[in-house]
Amino acid sequence: MILIVDDTPENLISLKKVLEKYNFEVDTASSGEEALKKVLKNSYVLIILDVQMPGMDGFEVAEAISGYSKAKETAIIFLSAANTEFRFIAKGYSSGGLDYITKPVDMNILLLKVQTFYRIYEQNRKLNEMQKSLLEEIEFRKEAERKKDEFISIASHELKTPLTSVKGYVQLLERSVDKGDTITVKKHLGKAQVQLEKLNSLIADLLDISKIESGKLKFNKQEFCIDELIDNVIDVMHQSSPEFKIIKEGNTKCKVYGDEMRIEQVVINFLTNAIKYSPGTSEIKLSCNIKGDGLFLSVKDYGIGMSEDQLKNVFEKFYRVEETSQRFQGLGIGLYIASEIIKRHGGEIGVNSTYGQGSEFYFIIPLKFNQDFDEL
Structure with a gap:
């Protein structure tokens, strides 16, 4: 938008009509004071400013505008009939003007200048957008690189932990075998097996x-059969975490079309996380119901829960809640894999949580065959 500032009404009207004829959006002000108020409220590409005005003259207005951060990109053209000497022209440029035109105004020249300033403005705007986009992209590469480095560090640590444990148990086994201590051998074998299962799970996720x-x-x-899958998973979880009671709610008695092993992987991930992030509790609820044409399954715990900010990122790759990352092991990819599995089934995955009161992870998948998602 262009702002024309002139204390002579005829000049305002005639110049406004010419510019509007060429599809420029035009605003007007009849004094310097009015112009400053408008500049504070609106954004202008160009200000055409008369020099000779009562009260604040054009130079004073330009100097005041130059102090406004909002108008730092606004171009100013001075118009003057009386002040045509070099010293006034020089003052116009030093006051922040980009051009100085003497009256009577050649409208063709003025139009060319206006079009040129608009073109420069558009080019600058596009350059600024490109620069902003480039900076955002650079920051995204930096963030991706940081996450990659962090993930490598975490993965290295998480893989070394069970490996170190297995190595330790093997050394203990050697000593127990030499002593003929069968009971201790079985105990160490069991502990080594747990660590190997953990290692196998980490490698499978990777x-x-x-x-x-x-x-x-x-x-x-x-x-x-989804009910059989759930019952089998609950049995397995009871064996590995007998201290936790998993309460099953609902009984669908229906068939589901999908990859049984992958859906089981998601349910196990939900239950494992519920147990991991619920220290001091001993109960988890698993609900399974039919909702419309879909199967709804949720796992609710009464553990540490999450804040609103954490909920936004929980299904992102490599995301780990900062304050829990030191307390709880993991690569930060289980829920990301779960979300990809559910998406590939044409479903929806989500979480409801309150900090300090627990979380409920859920998914909904279609019950019937969907060719579009079957071909993904």
């Missing part, structure tokens, strides 16, 4: 995320 990135995560979809 392989899954690699397959997701390359688009090679395979799905074997067919009909299966």
Whole structure:
């Protein structure tokens, strides 16, 4: 938008009409004081400013405008009939003007200058947008690099922990075997087996995320009984965490079309997280119901919960809640893999949580065959 500032009404009207004829949006002010008020409220690409005005003259207005951060990109053209000497022209430029035109005004010249300033403004605007976009992209590369480095560090630590434990148990086993202590041998073997299972789980997650990135995560979809899957998972979880009571609510008695192994992987992830992040509690609820044409499954715990900010990022790759990362082990990819599995089933995954009161993770998947998602 262009602002014309002139104390002579005829000049305002005639110049406004000419500019509007060429599709420029025009605003007017009849004094310097009025112009300053408008500059504070509105954004202008160009200000055409008369020099000779009662009260504040054009030079004073320009100097005041130059102090406004909002108007730092605004171009100013001075118009003057009386002050045509070099010293006035020089003062115009030093006051912040980009051009100084003497009256009577050649409208063709003025129009060319206005069009030129608009073109420069548009080019600057596009350059600023490109610069902003480039800076954002650079920051995104930096953030991605930081996350990658952090992930490598975490993965290295998480993989070394069970390996170190297994190595220690093997050394203890050697001593127990030499002593013929069968009971101790069995105990150490059991503990080594737990660590090997942990290591196997970590490696499986790393392989899954690699397959997701390359688009090679395979799905074997067919009909299966969701209730049988849930019962089997609960049995397995009871064996590994007998101190936790998993209460099953709902009984769908229905078949689901999907990859049974991958859906089981999601349910196990929900339950494992519920147990991990619920120290001091001993109960988890698993609900399974039919909602419309979909299957709804949720796992609710009464643990540490999450804040609103944490909820936004919980399904992102490599995300780990800062204040829990030192207390709880993990690579920060389990929920990301779970979300990709549910998406590939044409479903929806989500979480409800209150800090200090626990979390409820859930997913909804279609009950029937969906060819579009089967071909993904």
